[in-house]
Amino acid sequence: MHRITVIGGGFAGLTAAITAAEAGAKVTVYEAHHTLGGRARTAEGPYRTNEGPHALYSGGPHWTWLKQRNLIGPLAPVPPLEAARLRLRHRGVLRRTPPFAMLKLLRRSAQRAPVDADFMTWASGVAGEEGARAAAHYAAVALFHHDPGALSAAFVQERLRRAMRVPPEAHYPRGGWGSVIDRMAARAWNLGVRMETLARVDTLPTDTPVVVATSLAAARRLLGDASLVWPSGRTVLVDLAVRTRRGDAFVVSDLDAPGWIERFTAQDPSLAPAGEQVIQGQIPVGPEESKADGVARAEELLDLGFAGWRERVAWRREAVADGRTGAVDPPGSSWRDRPAVDRGDGVYLAGDQVAAPGVLSEVSFTSALTAVSLALGRRELDLKRA
Structure with missing residues (x-):
């Protein structure tokens, strides 16, 4: 029986673990955090927020793979009345x-x-x-x-x-992305995958193939490979809960500068206590901009789409995600130019900044399947089958 070690228990790591276990391999997953999920975690507590605005796109191979295994679960559809409240800031004012x-x-x-x-x-x-x-x-x-x-x-x-396709590709798992992770973890456990949390790996095992399903920065440190670099984004995350008020926008998209604010309880009221709404925003900021700059721009969008929001705030949180938003390709490059999945000597990379096609989480999924296919020498595990 093949044995495989997976380092990282996020979406890529769990995809790799499930795929390998389904092929008959004995799999161990090591996760440094106390819970699985990586950037797909959903916060516990009264306000169930993702790490920034999240949606599950239905146009990629991961959707079919998850659906075949009943891992998507119930979806939270956007009511037509709420969908009609998508607003665009252009030339300083909101437009439909x-x-x-x-x-x-x-x-x-x-x-x-x-x-x-x-x-x-x-x-x-x-x-x-x-x-x-x-x-x-x-x-x-x-x-x-x-x-x-x-x-x-x-x-x-x-x-x-993909972002503007009609009908929309974006779907919302009820309860947040963490509900998908919970189902994936249960699937892995039922397949016999051994999962160890609070288990940081500082030295690669040499007795099994290894899938490194971490951030590229963490993989660079673990492998001691300075070539594992690729540009990503830097964005300010603003999350807040406000008391419900009629007339709030569903989404405010900034066309004057990059930025997005979304009211996630519009489709999934379970994300907040009754009478409150969860709003999450991401504001990309340049190298010379500060967290305060991003927060100020987020507040401009909130002022436009959520009248009187300051007096209604019940909870608020701010953070900066630096290099944790997936790969971006400069002119003259494509996904094929990113760090390769196969690093040699039985080590394989999976994640959203490596050489695999797709949009957002699709890159993590595709690279995880590729890594397992190479590790097991099983070409039938490739994307065509998925």
């Missing part, structure tokens, strides 16, 4: 519809964006500078980067189309 020029970039007939040009330059030629800038900023919801227009045009275009 995006600028017409921005829509040119979403037409089915729109040309495929090039890899080697930046999005702003390419999109300006299609939709003009204003439409290009608005589109770039809207795409930040799937990028978490302070300057999406400076990234590869092909990279941004894919995420923009």
Whole structure:
């Protein structure tokens, strides 16, 4: 029987563990935190928040894989009345519809964006500078980067189309992303996976193949490999609970600068006590910007979409996520140029900053399946089967 060690018990690590165990391997998962989930954890307590605004996109292979195993669970649909409360800040005021020029970039007939040009330059030629800038900023919801227009045009275009697809790809597991993690952990346990929490690994085992399913920074330290670097985003996370008031927006998307505020109890009231609403926002900030700068921009969006929110606050939390928002591809690069999954000597990487295709959590999923396929020498575990 094959034996595999998985370091990291987040979405990538649990995907790798389940896949390996289903193939007959004996799997041990080591997680440094006291709970599983990584960035897919949902906070316990009266306010069940994810680490920043989270949604599960249904257009990738991970959706089918999770659904086949009944791991998605109940979903919290957005009521039509709430969906109609999506607002866009453009030129300093809230609007219901995006600028017409921005829509040119979403037409089915729109040309495929090039890899080697930046999005702003390419999109300006299609939709003009204003439409290009608005589109770039809207795409930040799937990028978490302070300057999406400076990234590869092909990279941004894919995420923009996925974020604005009709019907929407974004779905919300009831109870937060943590409910998916709980089902994945139960699946792994039932398959015989040994899971150890509060178990930080400082030295790689040499008797089994190892899937390192951690952040790229943690993998770099563990493997002592200075080449494990790739650009990511830096974003300010603002979470708060406010007393319910009619007329609050569902989403406020900033088209003047990258930023996103979402009221998650619009679709899932179980995330907060009765009479209260949970709002989560992410504001990408540049290297020269501070946490206070991001918080100030978040408050501008709150002022526009949630009248009187300051007097209604019941709970608030702020944080900075630096290099924890997934890979972003500069012009001239694609996912194939990121750190390879196979590191040699039986060591494999999985996570959202390695060489695997997809959007957001799909990269973690795809890299985890690839890592297990290589570790077991079982090509039938590839993505075609998933």
